[in-house]
Amino acid sequence: MLDSHVVLVLLWLIPGTWGCEASSCVRPPTCWSTRVPGSHPPRHKCPDNDLCRCSDTTLDCSAHYGNLTYVPYVEGTFRILNFSNNALRRISSTDFFANVSDTMRVVDLFKNKLVHIVPGVFDRLSKLEWVQLGGNRLSFKDVFAVNFQSTVQNLDVQCMGYLQVGPTDKGVNFSSSSVTQLNMNLNSIESLDMAAFNVTPILSTLFLRHNKLYNLTTALTSNLLHLNLGRNRLFDFPRTCTSTNDSLLPELVYLILDFNMISCIDHVCLPNVQHLELSYNLFQYIMSDTFSQRKFPSLKKLALFEMQTKMRNIAKYAFNHSALENLDLTKNALDFASSVVDSNAFVGCTGLSHLQIASNNFESVSKEIFSHLFGSLTKLTVLDIGESKVGVIYSETFANFTGLTWLFLYGNDLTHIPDGAFDGMQSLTFLHMDSNRIQTISEFTFGERVAKRLQMLNLGNNPLQCNCDILWFKKWLESMPHIFNHGDPYVCANRPHVNLQDFVLNEQACLLGSDAASFTIAITCVLLSFLLLFVIVFRFRWRMRLWFYEACRTSRQDRRRRLLAEGHRYRYDVFVAYAAEDVAWVQQELLPVLEGEWGLRLCIHERDFVPGKHIVDNISDCVSDSERVMLVFSPHFARSEWCQFELKYCQS
Ligand SMILES: *[C@@H]1O[C@H](CO)[C@@H](O)[C@H](O)[C@H]1NC(C)=O
Numbered sequence: 001m002l003d004s005h006v007v008l009v010l011l012w013l014i015p016g017t018w019g020c021e022a023s024s025c026v027r028p029p030t031c032w033s034t035r036v037p038g039s040h041p042p043r044h045k046c047p048d049n050d051l052c053r054c055s056d057t058t059l060d061c062s063a064h065y066g067n068l069t070y071v072p073y074v075e076g077t078f079r080i081l082n083f084s085n086n087a088l089r090r091i092s093s094t095d096f097f098a099n100v101s102d103t104m105r106v107v108d109l110f111k112n113k114l115v116h117i118v119p120g121v122f123d124r125l126s127k128l129e130w131v132q133l134g135g136n137r138l139s140f141k142d143v144f145a146v147n148f149q150s151t152v153q154n155l156d157v158q159c160m161g162y163l164q165v166g167p168t169d170k171g172v173n174f175s176s177s178s179v180t181q182l183n184m185n186l187n188s189i190e191s192l193d194m195a196a197f198n199v200t201p202i203l204s205t206l207f208l209r210h211n212k213l214y215n216l217t218t219a220l221t222s223n224l225l226h227l228n229l230g231r232n233r234l235f236d237f238p239r240t241c242t243s244t245n246d247s248l249l250p251e252l253v254y255l256i257l258d259f260n261m262i263s264c265i266d267h268v269c270l271p272n273v274q275h276l277e278l279s280y281n282l283f284q285y286i287m288s289d290t291f292s293q294r295k296f297p298s299l300k301k302l303a304l305f306e307m308q309t310k311m312r313n314i315a316k317y318a319f320n321h322s323a324l325e326n327l328d329l330t331k332n333a334l335d336f337a338s339s340v341v342d343s344n345a346f347v348g349c350t351g352l353s354h355l356q357i358a359s360n361n362f363e364s365v366s367k368e369i370f371s372h373l374f375g376s377l378t379k380l381t382v383l384d385i386g387e388s389k390v391g392v393i394y395s396e397t398f399a400n401f402t403g404l405t406w407l408f409l410y411g412n413d414l415t416h417i418p419d420g421a422f423d424g425m426q427s428l429t430f431l432h433m434d435s436n437r438i439q440t441i442s443e444f445t446f447g448e449r450v451a452k453r454l455q456m457l458n459l460g461n462n463p464l465q466c467n468c469d470i471l472w473f474k475k476w477l478e479s480m481p482h483i484f485n486h487g488d489p490y491v492c493a494n495r496p497h498v499n500l501q502d503f504v505l506n507e508q509a510c511l512l513g514s515d516a517a518s519f520t521i522a523i524t525c526v527l528l529s530f531l532l533l534f535v536i537v538f539r540f541r542w543r544m545r546l547w548f549y550e551a552c553r554t555s556r557q558d559r560r561r562r563l564l565a566e567g568h569r570y571r572y573d574v575f576v577a578y579a580a581e582d583v584a585w586v587q588q589e590l591l592p593v594l595e596g597e598w599g600l601r602l603c604i605h606e607r608d609f610v611p612g613k614h615i616v617d618n619i620s621d622c623v624s625d626s627e628r629v630m631l632v633f634s635p636h637f638a639r640s641e642w643c644q645f646e647l648k649y650c651q652s
């Protein structure tokens with residue numbers, strides 16, 4: 001936060017020739033106006049002079065670039081005096097503030113060219129609370145020699161350019177009975193002994209950010225709550241234990257150490273630290289127990305964002321801490337599928353609610369690995385796995401995260417969302433899946449309850465295929481723009497320069513299209529079934545007839561037996577089965593011999609079949625009424641279907 005501010009502030013860097021060598025030394029990011037009640041930017045000229053501007057609370061004599069060397073007299077009682085951006089070199093008289101009333105709470109002397117300030121200068125301002133001396137060229141010795149009223153709580157000496165604890169400043173103590181916040185950011189301090197603040201008993205906030213600190217000697221600082229040592233050159237984690245294992249910083253809650261060169265932590269005595277910021281350091285190995293509850297009993301928030309070196313291992317139980325709520329491992333290029341991250345690394349983090357692991361590598365993480373790593377983190381409310389090459393999610397991937405409210409999956413390689421993937425997540429409200437490779441979104445992806453609960457769903461920047469299947473989504477998007485519009489466009493990948501919102505397709509055509517398709521399929525199926533049935537019936541028509549007669553045969557045989565028993569005589573002696581092509585031979589050769597010479601009675605179908613009766617019945621009756629059957633085998637017989645039937649019938 002602080003750093004991005006500094007960068008922003010650089011943009012409006014006011015040209016000038018003041019003593020700060022670092023170009024980043026500009027108006028501090030500390031926001032006075034939000035902290036000082038009733039301070040408004042003054043817009044009007046003061047009634048009795050035009051050197052300053054006045055408002056109810058503020059006398060603003062800033063920005064005269066050296067033209068103003070004293071505080072002009074202005075009628076009225078003010079709370080804030082702004083004397084910044086003048087080019088005052090020295091304040092050598094204790095009368096300097098004689099023209100202002102003693103109601104003054106804030107004095108801003110930022111960015112003058114002060115090299116000297118008389119110790120008693122603030123003596124007449126008996127209600128002073130904030131003093132801004134930043135952006136000058138004062139030394140520690142000068143600053144700490146000033147007699148701050150016992151009302152002053154905030155002292156800002158950042159960005160002094162030369163301010164460092166040099167040889168002449170050695171042994172200088174900062175003593176004040178009232179200062180709680182001391183801002184020494186953006187100086188050039190290389191070496192500091194915190195014993196210098198021992199005589200400032202209620203100091204609770206100490207900013208030493210953006211110095212050149214490499215040699216920090218800690219000393220018992222009993223009331224310090226907030227220590228910011230970010231952007232320095234520290235190699236070692238500050239010493240926090242006394243020789244008897246008591247804490248040197250017993251009340252410390254916030255410890256900020258980002259942008260240093262720290263690579264390990266061994267022995268710590270920080271019973272109250274809740275927020276530990278270690279991003280941009282040189283940690284390569286995070287051993288078991290490094291951030292355990294035993295070492296940091298009160299830890300809630302731990303940042304290990306973007307190490308300046310490749311992380312080689314996070315060992316098992318590295319974060320064994322049931323009270324840890326917030327863990328940030330963003331931008332470490334950690335391969336979660338490899339042994340770099342032990343699969344038990346997060347075991348014990350049962351209270352974790354925010355897990356930020358974006359910009360790492362989940363390319364080869366199977367659902368088993370994922371579940372082993374994170375499956376037990378059932379208290380999660382925020383999970384950020386953006387830009388981490390996540391290629392696939394399964395419907396059970398997030399099933400255990402019933403409290404998850406924010407899920408970030410932006411910038412991954414997802415091509416598909418399984419139906420109901422988020423249905424188990426009873427709290428999901430904000431979902432970011434923008435900039436993936438999702439082509440289509442099924443109507444069943446989001447269950448009704450999930451869809452109702454979502455307050456933010458970002459699916460922009462995906463190569464959507466605009467066709468009938470996406471129309472439902474387009475409707476949803478248009479009916480609830482506040483859920484979807486977050487700057488990422490919904491572009492149709494298959495139609496150049498067309499956004500989903502502008503994509504038009506006749507809904508009737510889509511409906512018709514799908515109806516017609518199912519109708520055609522149904523009709524085709526019915527026709528095919530009929531055809532198949534017909535083929536089967538045709539192919540087996542003789543066999544089927546035979547089956548039919550078989551079914552009736554029992555009764556026929558009974559009848560036959562009965563007839564035989566009654567001494568029934570057959571109408572024919574022989575039933576002759578022959579092919580139609582052989583009729584000539586049968587009539588001219590066979591008949592004369594068998595009937596004429598031998599006196600047998602033959603049944604031949606040309607002569608004896610009853611006209612009008614079905615041929616099958618004729619065959620059946622003839623066969624039953626004949627004592628014997630004669631088959632006239634010939635090539636024609638083999639080919640004739642009726643003969644085959646007769647043969648089969650006789651065999652049965
Ligand atoms: C200060 O003096 C310089 C030179 O005399 C002048 O150009 C500038 O406008 C003055 N600035 C103000 C704020 O009066």
Ligand SMILES: *[C@@H]1O[C@H](CO)[C@@H](O)[C@H](O)[C@H]1NC(C)=O
Nearest residue numbers: 070071072073095096098099
């Ligand atoms: C007080 O203001 C007057 C005019 O505004 C100025 O002449 C005088 O020098 C100021 N006194 C001090 C101590 O700055």
Ligand SMILES: *[C@@H]1O[C@H](CO)[C@@H](O)[C@H](O)[C@H]1NC(C)=O
Nearest residue numbers: 027032062063082084085108
């Ligand atoms: C004093 O004025 C400058 C602009 O000239 C402004 O940036 C700063 O916030 C003001 N200080 C206070 C305490 O209001």
Ligand SMILES: *[C@@H]1O[C@H](CO)[C@@H](O)[C@H](O)[C@H]1NC(C)=O
Nearest residue numbers: 170171172173195196198199
């Ligand atoms: C600073 O304080 C320490 C400890 O209270 C004391 O020993 C030392 O003499 C003081 N130094 C100065 C210059 O007052």
Ligand SMILES: *[C@@H]1O[C@H](CO)[C@@H](O)[C@H](O)[C@H]1NC(C)=O
Nearest residue numbers: 191192193194214215216217
């Ligand atoms: C670090 O500071 C301590 C005391 O402030 C001093 O004794 C020591 O020599 C310093 N070490 C280095 C390497 O400057």
Ligand SMILES: *[C@@H]1O[C@H](CO)[C@@H](O)[C@H](O)[C@H]1NC(C)=O
Nearest residue numbers: 241242243244245246267268
């Ligand atoms: C302090 O704690 C460390 C680590 O827990 C231990 O090795 C050391 O013996 C302790 N020292 C004392 C004096 O108790």
Ligand SMILES: *[C@@H]1O[C@H](CO)[C@@H](O)[C@H](O)[C@H]1NC(C)=O
Nearest residue numbers: 289292293294317320321348
């Ligand atoms: C995890 O921490 C708990 C509580 O501090 C402790 O009892 C347990 O032994 C630790 N587990 C491992 C595997 O270190």
Ligand SMILES: *[C@@H]1O[C@H](CO)[C@@H](O)[C@H](O)[C@H]1NC(C)=O
Nearest residue numbers: 371372375376396397399400
């Ligand atoms: C869900 O949690 C249970 C119990 O902790 C565990 O056995 C299971 O593997 C987890 N499922 C997933 C998908 O992580």
